[in-house]
Amino acid sequence: MNRHENSFGGSKAELVFGDGEYHVVRKGTFVVCAVTSEKILLEDLRYWHADRQEAYVDAAAALKRELELRETT
Numbered sequence: 269m270n271r272h273e274n275s276f277g278g279s280k281a282e283l284v285f286g287d288g289e290y291h292v293v294r295k296g297t298f299v300v301c302a303v304t305s306e307k308i309l310l311e312d313l314r315y316w317h318a319d320r321q322e323a324y325v326d327a328a329a330a331l332k333r334e335l336e337l338r339e340t341t
Contacts, residue, residue, distance in 0.1 A: 285317065285323070
């Protein structure tokens with residue numbers, strides 16, 4: 269099985285996001301993007317917001333979320 273096949277299976281991980289690192293609370297293979305609801309394999313996770321405890325699939329999703337929240341304040 270390759271890593272792309274695994275992206276459709278496995279279990280959702282629970283993480284605590286910090287500045288530049290995260291800690292695994294519950295083991296799993298992926299988290300879900302707060303903007304797109306796409307699964308993100310832990311090995312591909314590069315973008316998150318520590319204060320909001322949200323993961324993002326890419327920089328564009330992180331920026332979209334930031335802009336959305338600025339509009340509501």
